[in-house]
Amino acid sequence: MKAIQMKAKWAPSLALMALAVAGCSQKEESKPAVETTETAAAVAEKAEVKAEATKEAPVVTVYSSRKEHLIKPLFEKYTAETGVDVRYVTDKAGPLMERLSAEGESTPADMFMTVDAGNLWQASNKGLFASLDSESLEANVPAHLQAANNDWFGLSIRARTIVYSTERVKPEDLSTYEALAAEDWKGRLCLRTSKKVYNQSLVATMIQTQGKEKTEEIVKGWVANLATEPFSNDTKAMEAVAAGQCDATIVNTYYFGRLKKKNPEVTLALYWPNQEDRGVHVNISGAGITKHAKQPAEARKLLEWLASDKAQGQFAEINHEYPVNVTVKPSAEVQAWGNFKADLVNVEAAGKLQADAVKLMDRAGYR
Amino acid sequence: MPQPPSDQPSNDDSNQPSANKESFFVNAQSTKWRKHFWRLPAWFAAALVLMPILVIALSWTSDQSDIWAHLIQTQLGTLLGNTLKLCIGVGSIAIFLGVSLAWLVSVCEFPGRRWLDWGLMLPLAIPTYVVAFVALGLFDFSGPVQTQLREWFGSDFRMPSIRSAGGVSLVLSAVLYPYVYMLSRSAFMSQGRGLVDAARMLGRTPLQAFWSVALPMARPAIAAGAALALMETLADFGAVAVFNYDTFTTAIYKSWFGFFNLPAAAQLASVLLLFVALALFAEQKARGGGRLFEVPAQERERFKLKGARAYLATGYCLLIFVLAFVIPVGQLLFWVVETGLGGLDQRYIDLVLHTFALGAIAASLTVSLAIAVAFGQRQLGNISAKGFAMRAASLGYAFPGSVLAVGIMLSFAKVDSVLVAPVRALLDMPPKQILVGSVVALILAYCVRFFTVGLGPIQSSFERLKPSFQEAAQSLGANKWQLLWRVYLPMLSPGIFAGMLLVLVDVMKEMPATLLLRPFGWDTLAVRVYEMTSEGEWERAALPALSLVLLSLAPVVLMIRRSRR
Numbered sequence: 001m002k003a004i005q006m007k008a009k010w011a012p013s014l015a016l017m018a019l020a021v022a023g024c025s026q027k028e029e030s031k032p033a034v035e036t037t038e039t040a041a042a043v044a045e046k047a048e049v050k051a052e053a054t055k056e057a058p059v060v061t062v063y064s065s066r067k068e069h070l071i072k073p074l075f076e077k078y079t080a081e082t083g084v085d086v087r088y089v090t091d092k093a094g095p096l097m098e099r100l101s102a103e104g105e106s107t108p109a110d111m112f113m114t115v116d117a118g119n120l121w122q123a124s125n126k127g128l129f130a131s132l133d134s135e136s137l138e139a140n141v142p143a144h145l146q147a148a149n150n151d152w153f154g155l156s157i158r159a160r161t162i163v164y165s166t167e168r169v170k171p172e173d174l175s176t177y178e179a180l181a182a183e184d185w186k187g188r189l190c191l192r193t194s195k196k197v198y199n200q201s202l203v204a205t206m207i208q209t210q211g212k213e214k215t216e217e218i219v220k221g222w223v224a225n226l227a228t229e230p231f232s233n234d235t236k237a238m239e240a241v242a243a244g245q246c247d248a249t250i251v252n253t254y255y256f257g258r259l260k261k262k263n264p265e266v267t268l269a270l271y272w273p274n275q276e277d278r279g280v281h282v283n284i285s286g287a288g289i290t291k292h293a294k295q296p297a298e299a300r301k302l303l304e305w306l307a308s309d310k311a312q313g314q315f316a317e318i319n320h321e322y323p324v325n326v327t328v329k330p331s332a333e334v335q336a337w338g339n340f341k342a343d344l345v346n347v348e349a350a351g352k353l354q355a356d357a358v359k360l361m362d363r364a365g366y367r
Numbered sequence: 368m369p370q371p372p373s374d375q376p377s378n379d380d381s382n383q384p385s386a387n388k389e390s391f392f393v394n395a396q397s398t399k400w401r402k403h404f405w406r407l408p409a410w411f412a413a414a415l416v417l418m419p420i421l422v423i424a425l426s427w428t429s430d431q432s433d434i435w436a437h438l439i440q441t442q443l444g445t446l447l448g449n450t451l452k453l454c455i456g457v458g459s460i461a462i463f464l465g466v467s468l469a470w471l472v473s474v475c476e477f478p479g480r481r482w483l484d485w486g487l488m489l490p491l492a493i494p495t496y497v498v499a500f501v502a503l504g505l506f507d508f509s510g511p512v513q514t515q516l517r518e519w520f521g522s523d524f525r526m527p528s529i530r531s532a533g534g535v536s537l538v539l540s541a542v543l544y545p546y547v548y549m550l551s552r553s554a555f556m557s558q559g560r561g562l563v564d565a566a567r568m569l570g571r572t573p574l575q576a577f578w579s580v581a582l583p584m585a586r587p588a589i590a591a592g593a594a595l596a597l598m599e600t601l602a603d604f605g606a607v608a609v610f611n612y613d614t615f616t617t618a619i620y621k622s623w624f625g626f627f628n629l630p631a632a633a634q635l636a637s638v639l640l641l642f643v644a645l646a647l648f649a650e651q652k653a654r655g656g657g658r659l660f661e662v663p664a665q666e667r668e669r670f671k672l673k674g675a676r677a678y679l680a681t682g683y684c685l686l687i688f689v690l691a692f693v694i695p696v697g698q699l700l701f702w703v704v705e706t707g708l709g710g711l712d713q714r715y716i717d718l719v720l721h722t723f724a725l726g727a728i729a730a731s732l733t734v735s736l737a738i739a740v741a742f743g744q745r746q747l748g749n750i751s752a753k754g755f756a757m758r759a760a761s762l763g764y765a766f767p768g769s770v771l772a773v774g775i776m777l778s779f780a781k782v783d784s785v786l787v788a789p790v791r792a793l794l795d796m797p798p799k800q801i802l803v804g805s806v807v808a809l810i811l812a813y814c815v816r817f818f819t820v821g822l823g824p825i826q827s828s829f830e831r832l833k834p835s836f837q838e839a840a841q842s843l844g845a846n847k848w849q850l851l852w853r854v855y856l857p858m859l860s861p862g863i864f865a866g867m868l869l870v871l872v873d874v875m876k877e878m879p880a881t882l883l884l885r886p887f888g889w890d891t892l893a894v895r896v897y898e899m900t901s902e903g904e905w906e907r908a909a910l911p912a913l914s915l916v917l918l919s920l921a922p923v924v925l926m927i928r929r930s931r932r
Contacts, residue, residue: 061887067898067899067901067902068890068898069898069899087887087888088887089804089885089887090882090894090898091882091883092624092769092882092901093624094623094624094627094629094769095769095772095773095776095879095882095883096883098629098773098776098777099780099803099883102776102777102780102803103780103783103800103803104780104784105798106783106784106788106798106799106800107800108799108800108804108887122627193611195608195611195617195620195621195624195625197625200625228508228528228530229528229530229611230611231611232503232608232609232610232611233903234903235903236503236507236509236903239509240507240508240509242509243508243509243514244522245508245509255903258904262906294797354625354626354627355625355626355627355628358621358625358626359437359441362437362438362441362442363441367611367613
């Protein structure tokens with residue numbers, strides 16, 4: 001009942017939409033409209049509008065590799081604000097992209113949302129996105145966090161930085177990602193596996209700024225300094241640092257946020273590397289409108305809303321991430337980690353050079 | 368669509384007598400036709416499985432030599448070595464555990480046997496990746512066990528790393544031994560004691576009798592169980608990823624998610640499949656032509672173990688039960704208590720219903736198909752699973768889940784675009800997916816993936832039945848229908864239950880195909896587990912994982928009670 005009322009409120013614009021999209025399915029025409037006690041003319045008019053609205057009530061369909069518990073609250077908020085329902089399926093980015101391209105023009109998906117610029121770049125490269133000219137998105141999403149061809153836009157920033165043991169490392173001992181490859185870190189470094197896209201993007205941007213040879217040397221240095229085989233996730237790597245198996249590791253900050261929340265006593269701290277040169281490596285989660293979207297206008301509204309100050313705070317806060325929209329402040333907890341200079345290299349580089357990065361890490365013996 | 372193969376035999380049989388009265392020529396023709404008819408179920412199953420495999424094999428039309436060259440130069444050797452080590456490790460540990468436990472609970476009597484009998488099957492209900500993560504959490508350097516040991520023995524104390532071939536083998540075996548256990552248990556139980564007693568009267572020790580009589584008779588079942596365990600090992604990605612232990616599947620996933628190159632991944636997967644096909648072929652050759660049948664056990668008097676032996680038997684079974692089931696479930700419970708029941712909302716009812724409904728439908732369908740195939744083979748006079756179709760049909764299980772899921776999705780998408788789209792265009796309807804993202808496609812995908820899991824127990828029960836039962840029934844005037852319903856199905860029921868149970872539990876745990884093919888709103892418990900674990904939030908995954916385990920327990924207990932009668 002509530003949903004119907006909500007739709008009724010938006011009925012006029014929805015009805016227009018419905019006509020614009022050239023609805024041709026006639027299935028639900030006979031559905032009775034909501035009862036009202038107004039004058040006959042008004043009832044008749046409203047009933048017609050409502051019939052239209054139920055017929056083509058816009059439902060935006062999202063394929064997402066960002067996890068359900070990170071997107072559901074936002075979509076619910078959007079539905080509450082606008083009356084437009086959002087439905088979604090979640091899966092890994094790779095299978096979703098295959099599904100999108102296999103479904104072709106009969107896909108139900110209007111929006112593809114994923115984490116990591118590499119994935120977004122691939123989707124764009126496969127022609128899964130429709131380019132989007134949107135003033136509000138251009139204003140809200142910084143240029144280095146969106147596609148040059150406007151296929152996709154970043155929605156949150158995730159910084160990948162150094163975490164060290166406050167018991168065995170002084171912050172002065174740390175400086176850059178590259179310095180972790182130096183001799184004095186022998187047997188003191190823990191890393192997550194190179195199979196994770198976050199590390200692939202980190203190395204890809206290093207290739208972009210430093211070139212292949214230098215990067216390969218650095219990665220080899222990391223591998224030589226490893227205290228133990230790479231871990232399958234960031235949390236395990238941090239736990240190893242806390243347990244004394246090694247002294248520092250490289251993780252996404254939100255994993256640190258989660259660990260700290262779970263165990264406030266943990267003797268670990270964040271360090272922002274490369275502040276003298278290119279800055280901390282950042283990656284994004286983001287989204288774009290699919291090429292064969294059935295509700296492109298509605299999907300665009302949703303995307304614009306997600307990048308606006310109405311949604312940005314929650315979008316980032318829910319996962320201890322940073323908003324892309326500079327007018328929105330991160331959560332207090334995240335702000336407490338301090339400000340840092342971020343690497344401004346366009347995140348698209350991560351996508352373009354990802355395969356090179358994987359090969360480089362294979363050659364360097366980084367598992 | 369799966370033709371109910373059982374519809375047609377009745378037609379066939381009603382035609383049969385009239386054909387008999389006519390000339391010899393017609394009779395011969397009809398016999399030939401019937402022979403083909405009994406091949407249909409197997410061919411249908413094979414076609415179902417081959418459809419996605421064919422899509423995957425098509426990847427060879429593109430040239431991926433640079434990725435192959437890169438893999439061969441950098442790591443393929445290590446990966447193959449790792450995979451081999453893991454197969455040997457899991458194969459030997461799972462067979463040892465499965466057969467020894469099955470022998471103890473089905474032939475001996477010792478304190479606690481009655482509940483250990485079914486308790487030892489329970490680890491099957493826990494997804495591999497969950498056990499892997501629990502084991503890693505407990506036994507890795509930062510885990511409580513090593514931390515405690517370091518406190519006792521000084522901070523320099525080091526245990527051999529669990530993130531090694533040995534560690535991964537142990538963990539995988541803890542989840543996979545129930546395949547061997549279940550199948551060999553039902554084999555041992557239907558053997559009865561008669562032949563073992565005979566061997567002992569002829570002067571063999573109990574151990575010798577076991578080796579020379581009971582074990583060879585149970586060999587089809589043991590082999591079927593071990594094959595399932597090994598195929599799952601080869602296809603596993605979840606558990607090895609948790610350990611960051613690189614196997615051949617690692618290369619497949621790296622090609623896809625690292626190089627964004629699905630054709631290369633598919634090529635690698637088809638090489639893996641070739642190995643599995645060869646291994647299955649070799650196993651069947653090695654089994655040889657000799658067949659061993661037995662009568663169903665009339666009476667079962669168990670060997671009563673006494674004194675130290677009895678306690679040893681209890682202790683051994685209990686140890687495995689605790690390691691493989693109590694500890695992982697205990698850890699899940701601990702996490703659930705720690706994180707609270709906050710995630711338990713009204714949607715949970717839907718999750719549980721979806722999970723169970725998908726599992727039950729897929730299990731019944733898969734097992735019906737498996738019975739039809741096995742029965743058809745029997746009518747052809749094939750006692751064991753022979754022939755191209757039979758082998759092809761069993762390959763679905765050996766694929767890494769995600770690759771098979773994509774193969775299935777692509778083939779359904781093809782059907783959609785070739786068959787459905789033109790019809791819709793003709794009717795002036797907007798383009799829409801019919802198959803992809805429908806429950807039908809998802810169920811068919813489960814059938815493809817788990818067909819061999821359903822077939823294994825049924826086939827091995829069939830193999831132990833003498834053909835003379837059929838001959839006797841037919842000489843008493845039973846037709847094929849009656850033969851199936853009144854003779855085979857009752858005698859096969861332990862195997863059928865085992866097959867149902869395995870498929871049901873496997874479907875409920877299944878992740879990649881469910882993720883990719885589920886319709887909107889059809890989330891299952893496994894999907895929820897994925898949502899949490901893919902970002903390493905294992906504590907929050909505990910609730911859906913525990914629900915999944917509990918949901919799987921009910922059918923396990925139920926079916927074991929049935930099979931005991």
